[in-house]
Amino acid sequence: MLKGNLLNLFTEEIYPAEVEIQNGEIKCIKEVKGEFKNYILPGFIDAHIHIESSMLTPSRFAEVVVPHGTTAVVADPHEIANVLGLAGINYMMRDASTVPLHFFFTAPSCVPATAFETSGSVLGPAEIDELLQMDNVVALAEMMNFPGVIGEDQVVLEKIKLTREHSKPVDGHAPLLSGADLCKYICAGISTDHECSRLEEAQEKKRLGMKIMIREGSSAKNLEELQSVGGDFLVSDDRHPQDLLEGHLDHTLQKAVQLGMDPVEAIRMVTLNPASHYHLDTGSISPGKRADLVLVDDLEHFNVKKVLINGEIVAREGKALFKVQPTQIENTFRLRDKKPWDFEVQSNLTGKVTVRVIKVIEGQLLTEESEAILESSGGVLKVDHENDILKIAVVERYGTNHISNAFVNGFKLEKGAIASSVAHDSHNIIVVGTNSQDMATAVNTLKKNRGGLVAVYDEEVHSLKLPIAGLMSTLSAGEVSDQLTKLHDVVKDMGCKLASPFMTMSFMALLVIPKLKISDQGLFDVESFQFVDVLK
Known part of the structure; x- marks a missing residue:
């Protein structure tokens, strides 16, 4: 039995009530007399999140978010699927089953995300059909290959067709898509989008019937821009452990209300709406x-006092009341040790050379394309520290030893290098540096650690190990956060001003978000969906 001021999302009333619970279900709700200080709400549901981006296993993720009122998530295991395929998804399900949090999964639609990068696995229609037959798989995950939908790629359309035959929704991913192309994308049967970064973009998609997921993550924060659009869901997409320790959907609700959103509508976006959409x-x-x-x-601060899942009290006053023992999975990195010359950008020209540059946009997954004039000497292009033109490279980790090099602007490193095995979507190794020697040291450290994050500064190596697929740690959120905070402090000392430098770097390899990105196979123009030369 639970008593308090009940928020009724069906009638938008608030009244004193008691909720009778039996066998893990709500048996009856009765209005009662009395005055209560607390409010009873449905448990919060994050309708779109990648658990791997928290760098925590599902069980460790549950340990940190349940005390903040999260009782269910719709998780896209896209990241680990790109590394380990069905074995990786099965690992996520197995580890998730050890904790009370309800984990619902979506079948990763794009493994690999594109044909322009090397991934560790391929999920075709047969594998998607196998996943969709599972009760805890509730949708086809975000269809990032929007060019494939628009171009009527038969494999892409077959995955969508299979999903509709299973009477499950198809989630979308269509950044900046508009006009006739957007209409064709929606016609294929895609119902949601979480990639809107501008109000006008969200309005166009909403007018065409798409359900808008307003994202408030660690790197991409779109709530302030989109809160007035009349969205359907409040989601995280990607959250770092430091942010999760501070809050999850409870903090998103608090911010939404502070920005002027009606609290009842905001709560509906993390409860009734996702539950209805995903059945x-x-x-x-x-x-x-x-x-x-x-x-x-x-209904202003959303400080969580108590959390019940299946009628059992699982968290109280910010503390999880269940134990966590993360499971393990085999992890392999197949690459040769790298030498400094592997990170040189070659040129047969001498003197001044114009190059394409990836330009970082703080707080966004989007990048821009800019250009710089660099000095070419001895067949090698030199970085330009003064104008923040640094090297960026992607090193393939699955056995072919591909490596590509280019230039990036926005990290402002004055010395050293940073590297990560978290590089969306195929999770090859990505590295940004001021010099080739430190870049090689950073990559070789990742190989030795079998994944994680690394900073090389003044010949000292600082790292956070992520032994689960090179994406996650079995440590608690607090321990991972402490190590990540120390890494961020080191990177700040190196001159970087970005709030989340490793997460920002990870998206430099995301070939489905405009404009200019990089894979292990080369520099990639997302808008034209083709490789481009570093030299202009």
Whole structure:
């Protein structure tokens, strides 16, 4: 039995009530007399998140988010699928099953995300069909290959067709798509989008019937820009452990209300709306639904006092009341040790040379293309520290030893190098540096650690190990956060001003977000969907 001021999302009423619970389900709700300080809400649902981006295993993720009122997530295991395929997805499900948090999964639609990078696995229509037959797989994950949809790629369309035959929704991913191309994308059967970064973009998609996921993650923060559009979901997409320790959807709700969003509507976006869209047996306080409930102090600050999942109290006053023992999985990195000359950008020209440059946009997954004039000497192009034109490279980790080199602007490193095995979407090794020697040291350290994050500064090596597929740690959120904070401090000392330098770097390899990105096979123009030369 749980008593408090109940928020009824069906009638938008608030009244004193008691919720009767039996066998993990809500049996009855009765209005009562009395005055209560706390409010009873449905448990919060994150309708779109990549657990791997928290650098925590699913069980460790649950340990940190459940105390913040999260009782269910719709997780896209796209990242580990690109590394380990079905074995990786099965690992996520297995580890998730050890904790109370409800994990619903989506079948990764784009493994690999594009044909222009090397991944560790391929999921075709047969594998997608196998996943969609599972009860805890509730949708086809974000269809990032929007050119494939528009160009009527038969493999892409077959995956969508299979999903619709299973009566499950298809999630979208269509940054800046507009006009006739957007209409064709929606016609294929795609119902949501979480990549809107501008109000006008979200308005156009909403007018065409798409459900808008307003994203508030660690790197991409779109809530302030989009809060007035009338979105359908509030989602995280990607969250770092430091941010999760501070809050999850409770903090997103707080920010939404501070920006002027109606609290009832905001709560509906993390409860009833995702439950209805994905056909989840939770998300509302009504008879027969799972007793996933949250007790908060008010509808402004959303301080979580108590969390129930399946009628059991699983967190109280910010503390998880369940134990976590993460499971393991085999992890391999297949690449040769790298030498400094592997990171030189070659040129047969001498003197001044014009090059394409990836330009970072703080707080966005989008990048721009700029250009710089660099000095070419001895067949090698030199970085330009004064104008923040640094080297960037992607090193393939699955056995072919591909490596590509280019230039980037926006990291402002004055010395050293940073590297990561988290590089969306195929998770090859990505490295940014001021010189080739430190870049080689950083990459070789990642190989030795079998994944993680590395900073090389004044000949000292600082690292965070991520032994689960090179993406996740079995340590607690607090331990991972402490190590990551120390790394961020080192990178700040190196001159970088970015709030999340490693997460920002990871998106430099994301070939499905405009404009200019890099894969292990070369510099890539997302808008034209083709490789381009570093030299202009």
